[in-house]
Amino acid sequence: MPSLTLKLDRLEKLVGKELKIDDLEYDLQWIGLDVDDVNKEENEIKIEYDPNRPDYSSPEGIARSLKGYYELEIGLPEFQINEGTEKINVDPKVRDIRPFVVGAIVRNIDLDEDQIGTLMNIQESLHWALGRDRKKVAIGIHDYDQVKGPYIYTTVKPDGVKFRPLHMEAYEMTPKEILEEHEMGIRYAHLLKDAEEYPIIYDAEGKVVSLPPIINGVHTTVTDKTKNLLLDLTGTDFNAVNYSLNIIASTFADMGAKLETIDVIYDDKPDEILKVPDFSPQTMQVHLDYINSYLGLKLSALEIIKCLKKVRLDASKTKDKNILNVKIPAYRCDAVMHEVDIVEEVAIGYGYQNLTPVVKEGGFGKYHPAEVFANKSRSIMIGAGCLEMVNSTLSSQKDYENLGLKFNEKEQIVLLNPVSEKFNTTRANLLIGLMKNLAFNRSAEKPFRLFEVGDILLIDKNRDVGARRELHLSAITLSESSDFSEIKSLLDHYFRTLGLLDKIDIKPISHPTFVEGRTGEIYYGKKKIGQIGEIYPQVILNFGLNYPIAAFEINLMPFFKDHEE
Amino acid sequence: MVCINQKITIKTEHYQILQKLKKIKKPVEARELSEKLKIPYEKLMSGAIFSLEQIGLAKFQEEELEVITLTKEAKNYLDSGLPERQIYDVLAKNDRKEVKLLDFSKEIEEQLNFPKRLFFVGISKMKKNKWIMSSKAMGYEQIFINNESPEKTEEEQVLDLFKDSNSYSLLEIPKKLQQAVNSIYNRKLVTKDKKILRLVELTPNGKKITEKELQLIDEEINLISSEMLKDGSWKEKLPNLKSYEVNALGPNMAAGKYHPLTVIINEVREVFHSMGFEEIKGPIVEEAFFNFDCLYQPQDHPAREMQDTFYLKNPAEGKLPKKKVVEIIKKTHENGGNTGSTGWGYEWSEEIAKKILLRTHTTATTIRRLSHITKKSKFPMKVFCVDRVFRNESEDRTHLAQFMQIDGIVIGENLSLSDLIGQLVEFYKRMGFEKVVTRPGFFPYTEPSMEVSVYSKKLGAWLEMGGSGIFRPEVTYAWGVKDPVRVLAWGLGLERLAQIKLKLGDIRDLYQSPIKWLREVSY
Incomplete structure (x- = not known):
């Protein structure tokens, strides 16, 4: 947000009132300014103003609003x-x-x-x-x-x-x-x-x-x-x-x-x-009932006019009791698009701090099936002694290569404008993150049993956005003796707890991330849902590690009924 | 803490060691102790010391220390004194006024068996100490006594310390002698080594405990075993059961544990559910259309630029929803359409809206919910979204390129700004913040807009939490959500909450997952 340093003495001259820096710090927020820093020695306040209010880019512009706030001068400012x-x-x-x-x-x-x-x-x-x-x-x-x-x-x-x-x-x-x-x-x-x-x-x-x-x-x-x-x-x-x-x-x-x-x-x-320049005010018609309904208030026409005058607008009654003619200063570019813009002006004039909170009860909460299943999966893995990880969705091509996978720009999500090489794609598996966790923590006390439940992103030409998310679970173990049987018992524990173990099959296959003979694809019925195995030695070394590692990763989408907006 | 009412059992031989430690008083190095007590080191440590530690009477700690040890040469000086002292004594004994340096060197060589080097070292030290003066007035160097009864120098004081012990840690040497340690080190009288010291010392309890409070036993057992329970011998063995310092920390364990982010997200979730909200999810890879255009962000808005948003090269372009909706959004941007707005007054482009990006806020998903509203929908409809969003930023201690955003909306008839403040107050109260303040703010898709600050008791400060407002008609009309049906919305960053709750210094830790921290973190 753009910022501006206000000097107290100069602001006092413009406002025409003695100002105390502490009071000013409090008051400025109610005219829509953010106080960034208060320098009491120099009597300066650094403020930030919203980009829709370029008229606040000068102390003169801010003083106009403050005069209204203090009710020293209200209504439209006049210029010769x-x-x-x-x-x-x-x-x-x-x-x-x-x-x-x-x-x-x-x-x-x-x-x-x-x-x-x-x-x-x-x-x-x-x-x-x-x-x-x-x-x-x-x-x-x-x-x-x-x-x-x-x-x-x-x-x-x-x-x-x-x-x-x-x-x-x-x-x-x-x-x-x-x-x-x-x-x-x-x-x-x-x-x-x-x-x-x-x-x-x-x-x-x-x-x-x-x-x-x-x-x-x-x-x-x-x-x-x-x-x-x-x-x-x-x-x-x-x-x-x-x-x-x-x-x-x-x-x-x-x-x-x-x-x-x-x-x-x-x-x-x-x-x-x-x-x-033409300083004739801009005009708009607003409805009393609309304003009151929007703010949850019952203001009279005169009260609304007063609120508007305080924020340096002006308004007058019309023949229709429900309609006011509003005048907006020629330098306000932000308050003339729609009647709601005037609603906000009335609210600021009334003072946000003077609105009474209204709590309406009602409605039934509803859990999201993906989150219910994710939390269930987490609790099973934690029960098995695994520490939960939460990793970034952003990933790099290098991460894929370290896993022994080929990165194909046509089949993967690719960022157009990455800030650095570190993030030029997104993760298509959770294993990337877990391997990086091991690498980052290589000096921590072993053994490690880590897992993550989270979304990965895949290209999907059937979707309007060309990609989809998939909820995955991945677990990884590292110790002097991590092997296939250790990771397999974790996987068995997971599906046994879900009551699905009898529907799970592992079929041996070769995969560049894993050691042949110690890896297989995980099937749920006829559907391939993941991979399990001991990590291939070169992959372990690629991440700067030197302990045996075993891991599995599964797609959780078949296990719950998803709903995406 | 040691229980006072009940006697602590202790093996007799361990008690004897306790007594010895009492005499030594100061922390003692474990190996030295084993030498003194003539008990093998391993046995001492795993037996007596381990037991005494378990019952809280002794403790040992490992310290990396710089240790100084007397050299062989220096050991010779322990009784007779440093060379300068020995030479002085010879000079003083004969009560000589002055001597010729060269003659004197021969004399010393004979009497004290000092090589020349040592003699000159001694002389130069004596001069430095102002014990003697020298003169070359006669054409050769003469020395004569300057101080009749020289006091012990600091170097000598250091040497004296070694009469009690062969080595000291630097920390044990009094501060005023530290300088002297350096000079005797330079004289090669001591060596310096880095050593891991296992220092044994009694705890305050160990120091004051008396025999009356102890029950001495000859044999101790660690466990009432299954065998003992079966054969009934546990009764006679029970008095021999070793006492433990019950307040000591147990050994570390590698436990399973939730990540703090999950815990906090689930807390937020529960707050929303308890307030009657439904959780929704939407695409992370999103179209500019839903992320920006539907939110009435003009297509030339700076926030849409590449330096703020991650656009995708693959997939680069998406499919827009049905023509009718696209047409409404186009008109809304161009001239306000039927929303009662003037619009932005520019030519809206489908191409820009089709661009694919990583969503910059979960409000994109909220908008997708609006698109599912029909005439049959029931109000109020309360939904929330807690999910990942992305900004094209360099990461540092307080910035992430990827973070979690929380968005809540309430859709209903005649909802007002006062209702919104009510929802915020209730929401933040349930999140643990009693005081909430809303101020004027600006967001392109809400009007009126409010900034929200809460008071954190934990930090004793007001914190800016996020934004809120009522969706502009330009945002809702495209989906048939028209006045008096309004949409209250608020959002906040989850990492901000996490930083407060976890007192986190570096926000990146949340996604780097240091295992040591995760194992220790409390939530």
Whole structure:
């Protein structure tokens, strides 16, 4: 989860209230933040916020919610914005590659170090959460006094222009060169992979403002002398681009800067002027009975309105007593999908801590047949003095080879993207795990009698998912004198206790894991269910062991009626 | 503990050894003891010492010790003193003011039979100890006494210790003499060896026990045998039965035992069953469709990326369920369909939904249960799933690539957030956590969502246990589960519980199964 460090003094200024660090630690959880670390010496709290709340990526955004929580300021936050004169003219050619652009002018900024840090955090948070690593949204921040409007958002051929990009300002590069040579170009080139022309923003004098979503031109670099900013946000999803603008612009407003709108005009639709940023609230209708039923409460319209105001939304009654009109701030991207989103807002405004738990009884429990049989098998094996093991489902090709088995990629489950060689497949038998247990514990006090009951995974073309699970039991013995008769008496004990011994037959066969003449396949009636035998010496050595070992493994599926969802 | 009311039987010859040990007082090395007592080592250990230990009067322990032993050369100095002392005595005896070093060396060679090397070692030590001074004013070296009555040096004090015993463990040498041990070691007066010492000593009880509390017998027996029981001789033999220290640990045994994870899973299972829940199971190898799409995770969601999820190369692609359902899920993602939602507003792809993976949460199985709900289904329906899930992570002390997840859901009419909190409070109470707090949280498939923390008395701390919430309509509508029927859901990681219950440092131990730990672990 993304995180942010809050400085107490700065937060106090924003909230307009003296805050105590201990109280704050408690209070923050009720507005949906996780406290990660409290530094009382530095008066700082490190918090984590959910990725659906990028408006929490700044202390300004958090302060807005806290003011509501403390009831210092409730309802929709207000932001001053002046009508500006700047324009972005959009060439319809961008529709094929990166169709949307918005922006704003930010005047009279006077940012301290903390605020610059905040801006970088917001930008990063938006690029990641809403922007999907710049695919859906890319943000450019420029020194407004270095450019001249109106601006043109258009496309350019890979070698159609040369400019000095940020971070490699020594010489002019074409977009193609940037994608091939510039660090940011290499990182984000995949976003322009199939494009014949690249999106680009020019100012009125033809200077490159930015090459979204890659890099800005160097001459618009923001420095500590910068007084006024031009923001450009481009992307493939209008909502994501617009929310990002609203989140960043509202933060500037809370920092004390003056905002001005920009007109976005597509060349082929000169009459449709999009004026941004637009802080008009989003609206939704909600039903009182729906909210109350969802929360298990009986709130009146006024009480619900109060809850919503506390979380910085607003609502008003309508002619229909059961319906409220809800207003949601323009920077909230997470609360407008469905009526349930407003239900949650009411719950937070009401306070989760104020809800009374309701316990309804009823229902009959039901055991799962596989687990019943697994537990029965475990108790039989434990009664025979075996220690239970629980091993990982993840396995490696090498494990199979150590057992003397051939690993065939077409017949085995294979991971596409393993983290390491250690896990590149899954187990198709439990014996792999038990042999590894012996190897891991080679210095522990002997003798060992181990077993595991668990699921293995097999390719199964008849299943929709192409694989199935199978419940197995495997047991293994290691001592100075472990042999076939020892393991056979364990197997006999198991089936005798189940009352099935007379249905079990062992047929001699050769198997690469076991010693010939001391191994056989286990049959339950006519069905082959497993293998038993003394482990082949080379296999013992493959696992770094040097004691005789005997083992069996059986499929338990024939012994109970399985049920899978 | 020794029983006071009843006399402890002890063989007379063992009692005599007890008496001797009382005199020695400090721990004594077993071999040394056998030499002293003139009893063969094996007999002493398996007889007297073993018996005394069994009745709790003596104990022996093995220690790896660094032992210093006097060399042959040093033994010669035990009575006459170190070379420097012997030389000094010669010098002092004749009350000479000064001597010429070379002449003196010859004198010493004759008188004490010291070779030249030893003489010069002695002289240099004497200088170091400031017993003598030297001068070369005359063109040759002269020495004269500087200290009329030199005290014993630390090296000499160490040597003196060896008058009582031929070897010592380093631990027995007083701290202030440790430095001196090193210097006499450098002088090759002692050797250092690593030795396993079997030290015998009396227990506090053994030290204070008196003859009155003991019953001395000549013959002792270990067991009332079947023979004795049959022929009636047990009556006369009973007084000779050896007493045991009944509070001592028995020998280790290789017992059969449940793995702690199984025990904890079964506890969780019982809690669910006792609350009227049915256990369900589902595929581990799962389709992205059930794992993500049905849970309303947009297809470009970061959690679906390769670095978070194990996708499979074989099988790589699955079959989607019936067209109708797929169509609903597609519309739900794209524009909300009939769920009353706006949807995510993107073009949903079947190809991405068909990808096969190792399920990242048991909620994939919960969703499969929703798919089986029909008009005839009875509510409330309470089901749970405890099973393996996978995340594409590197493993360390607190992270596993494979772990167990617990998921509980209740499906019913008009269920509310207050009902969910009620279920959580009841569930965690039965799990042994009296205090439960729910806070706002976020999960893509629940709304409202809650984070759950519980108070652990054992750790004296609040612990984040997992998440919970009410399934979004975008999740349930595809399966005909529509308002006012709602689905309450919560989940937690089992390993988190296990870490608390077992006080486990390294979470990987759960799946590496160290046998020593498994044999000793309590649950």
